[in-house]
Amino acid sequence: MIFFFKILVFFAGACLGSFLNVVIYRVPLGMSVVTPRSKCPGCKKSIYWFENIPMISYLFLKGKCSECDFKISKRYPLIELLCGVVTLILFLKIDTYSQIYFYLFQVSIALTFIALFFIDLDHKLLPDSINLYLGATLLAYSAFQYSWKYMLLGFLIGGGFPFLITWLFYKLRGKIGLGGGDIKLWAALGIYLGPVDVVHNIFLSCLLGAVVGLSMIAAKVISRDNAIPFGPFILIVATLQIFLPDLYAQLKSLIV
Ligand SMILES: [Zn+2]
Structure with a gap:
């Protein structure tokens, strides 16, 4: 149960990392972080939720857009991984709830x-x-x-x-x-x-x-x-x- 909970914390951190990728890309360009939905820069295809699962989608799509083979930067899954690890390490450091x-x-x-x-x-x-x-x-x-x-x-x-x-x-x-x-x-x-x-x-x-x-x-x-x-x-x-x-x-x- 404890182990399962740690996995959950890690995954929640990775999801925050996925949002952070949007922030890093959009905020300096003056774009909203909420709308519109993310699109492939190559073919403008909307990215579905199942193509947006932290790290897993990147591996599943082999680092490419499902439509046009546009290469997805390795930095996206790496930032998701980093955020997952950081969120978990900080969690392990607290003693009581x-x-x-x-x-x-x-x-x-x-x-x-x-x-x-x-x-x-x-x-x-x-x-x-x-x-x-x-x-x-x-x-x-x-x-x-x-x-x-x-x-x-x-x-x-x-x-x-x-x-x-x-x-x-x-x-x-x-x-x-x-x-x-x-x-x-x-x-x-x-x-x-x-x-x-x-x-x-x-x-x-x-x-x-x-x-x-x-x-x-x-x-x-x-x-x-x-x-x-x-x-x-x-x-x-x-x-x-x-x-x-x-x-x-x-x-x-x-x-x-
Ligand atoms: Zn594409």
Whole structure:
């Protein structure tokens, strides 16, 4: 029975992943996530519910549209798998069912991170609507745990500090360093991380971004003029801070 329940949680997570694929594709294009129904980009055939079962349909259709053989990206089933695994791991971490409330918040935050991560990779932007959703979720989640001073200060420093650096950089160099979406993401994260950890996030994600960016330039994957999306670095550090605090503390002690 317990095993069956775990399978059910995993599958529910994979279904959320299927919805996340729609969010990742449509939100940056300004499309509704509810209507119209998904269509094959190749032949415009509507996709039936039985062709939309997470991971299973992909395997069954052998990664192609049933009508026109249009290749379906491997990323769709992989994101479904990732969401299923994340939803299950978070579920296994709760001890009693009274924590289910916290669990739902954690799933919502983790899945929002995944959506922002892939949208930024695809489009080099973090949509306002998703940053706002994340901020509201983190506010509701934090309200049970922290004082309003902690949350307000985290929000103001998370947004204000990188804004100031970007403004100074622009005045000095005439270039925009960080995008507005990155700054809004930090403001949202600051609500939960608080004033100290959000500053740590800013420094560590800049460090991580610099290491990865310079390595990619050295390996000639990108040229010096290419901008790489910055959101993923913020999200990787925030994932460690929120979901893997022990690992985060160990990694931080190596650097600081
Ligand atoms: Zn097709």
